[in-house]
Amino acid sequence: MAQLERRQKRASDPLKSTPPTRAELAAAAASVISARVRLGKVLLPPRAGDVSTARHDVKRAEADLETTLGGTPEARADAILIAEQSVELAQARLDRILAPPHPADIAVAEAEVQKAEADLEALVRSDRTQPVTKKEIDAATAAIKAARLKLERLLAPPGAADVTAARVELERARVELRRIQAGPSHAALEAARQAVDAANARLEQLLSPALASDVSSARLDVRRAEADLAVLRQRRRYTSASDIELARLKVRDIELAQLKVEAAEARLSSALAAAGPLTVRAPRRGTITALLTTLGAHVDPPTSMVAMADLERLEVRVDLSEFDIARVKRGQSATVSVDALGGQSFRGDVLFAALAGTNTSGVVTFPVQVGLADAPGLKPGMNVSVRIVVANRRNVLQLPLEAVTQEGGEATVTVLRRSDQPISRTVKLGLANNKSVEIVKGLRAGERVVLEESGGGGGE
Template identity: 25%
Template sequence: MDQAIPLDVVRRRTRVRVATTLLLVASLCAAAWGLNRVLRPSVSAADVVIAEVRRGNVDNTINAAGVVIPVHEEVVASPGASRVAKVHAKPGQQVAAGDLLLELDDHEIRLALEALKEQLAQQDNRIATLKQEQAQKHTQIVSAIELLEIDLQAARATLERSQKLRSSGLVSGENLLTAELNVKRTEIQLRQQRALMDATQRTTASNIAAADLQKAILQKQIAQQEQLLDRTRVRAPFGGMLTWLVEEEGASVAAGQLVARVSELNNYRVEATLSDFHARQLAPGQAVRVEQNGEAMAGTVHTILPEIQNGTIRLLVDLAQPRNGSLRNKMRVDVNVVTERRANVLVVDSGAAFNGRGPQPVFVVDGGVARKRSVTLGASDGHVVEVVAGARAGDRVIASDTHAFKDLDAIQISH
């Protein structure tokens, strides 16, 4: 005989069936959701950067690494091999023109200077002696000439008297000939003395000129040594910042070795370094945008240094505001050299999704779905990128990194 099932058992079985059904439905929903995730991946809108294509201006730029340097910087070198005797300043100190920075040992320079001064004194004595000898010789020759002139007058008078007496037969021909020879001999001696005077004057003048030349050489050498002596007291060449100095007293320095460097305050330019691949695109006068901590500063290319080192080229950039208060010596900055400017073209904000010029895939957002599309990109200035083809104004594209979705044609944008 069948018995009725208790009411509580029936209720329990009903609850089990309902729970089983709900669990099955939940499993099916989870499976469907998971399948949808597999078939159509999604990404949160908060995890991507979406930029809108719009009309605007763009500069095509070449990026370079830059460092701030002073417009005017001067180095001071050691005048000769020496050692540091005393240091009067410290690097980083602001100095005025002529301030004493350090002293070098000047013992050897002083000894050389004293020796040159002694040689100069000897040369002065030699010149004085030559002039005195010249005066003495001149006096002697003048006296000899005066005596010969008297002798010549006497010889001529004797000849004249002999000629008159010869006509009367009172003087022999031999005496007349002797008188004539005496006149000629005295004339020759007189000419010789006058020639000797000229030769002596020329010789002495030449010797004095040589001595004067040697004296001038010694004076120049003394002036050079005095300059070297003055340079042993190293001074600031102009007012500015002492950026480097040999600080160790007693340290040896070689001739021409750098001992101090002074830079002009608050007047800067930028030295930029970039790959020599871009060398043909660079030219003096090109516009430059220098950026540091979000601040952009205008400038122009001043000089392209000709030397290429390790595949890099350097250029000097003049700033429109070289006395910008935010600049500091040796500060690193980003440099963008403008090689081309385009106005009223389609642009989109730069991002990791864009890689250089030319066709490339990007994800264009349409509603809640981003679909892959080929877009041709052009010029870029680091802030915006030119869109040459493949998109129109108003299109929204993912600008952030899409490398994880490179094999997908579409992704879901969830909010």
């Protein structure tokens, strides 16, 4: 049994194979050089050009994200103006196609027909000495046909294809206008942010030192290529069966065994390196919200395996009235309250405020997006209340709204004198919310002010 096993091992001995050709030796030598070059690239620092390109990609991705968020108010206003002009031009083109021909155009076309017919008749009745040629008759006849065709096209109803194309163009322009007015979609923002993350990851990979696993894999590739080349060179020394048998007796078993071990280690390293791409890694941080495949199912690169959401960067979309949107700007702080979490509040910032409103059943609203940096417990789809701080004043004199009367653009309050006699006094108002209003001028702290609900009260 032991003897049979030894014969089987000798039969698989690489030295008993046929001598290698020059092409095989050249290919093996080229593999060694290629493996050493790859190892050198792994060990060398990144090239300045690659780093510069990666930094440029980061800046470009950040600029694209800024553009997706809306850019400057002037740029958004220009984009809306251009979209509105496109709608007007498409509507004008459709109106021209559907409108009946102008009487002046019809008169000109009829005159051209009459002139062409008159020219032909004059040509036939011509008393010139030379006879009229067939070429002249054909030219005059063609002119009549062209004039009549122009008149028929002018009087004919518009073609269905032209009307359909004009209506499609008009609808496309309207859709583009609504898209610009509504602001960027959540998917567009996510795509722009993913592009920024990917560009930063690429730059970080270039600036970071080589991974130990990459260096080890490259070195094992070199050893494997060198081992393959050594086996081929050893086989080349023997050209006949007697030479092979003689060489097998002379070659030291320890050296041959060591060569086999190195080759096996190289193959194992290659197999371990090939197993690395089988691990699917997320392109960015997030939480898996849905599993889109099952265990053992076949997948390929275009197949989506999971659905992810970045729960650390949630956004709230709220529609404001035309009275509130005038004071809302990008970058203002906001407070988001969640009833489902016991009224817990989270801090946020205004990411986007639409410059154009959306008309829904006669009600005009302006979409606003508020970003949340840290909102533990908050989940997509929850109902929230948003409070945007448009201005902030401290240590000011304020009164309840019901204490102030406004009429004819003038604000007044009723103040109680020391003798409890009421007197009306004009005041200047400042900031206000849904409960109180700031008194800028006309009232001092400590004076008593009459409230309409209770008939009297104290003011601050």
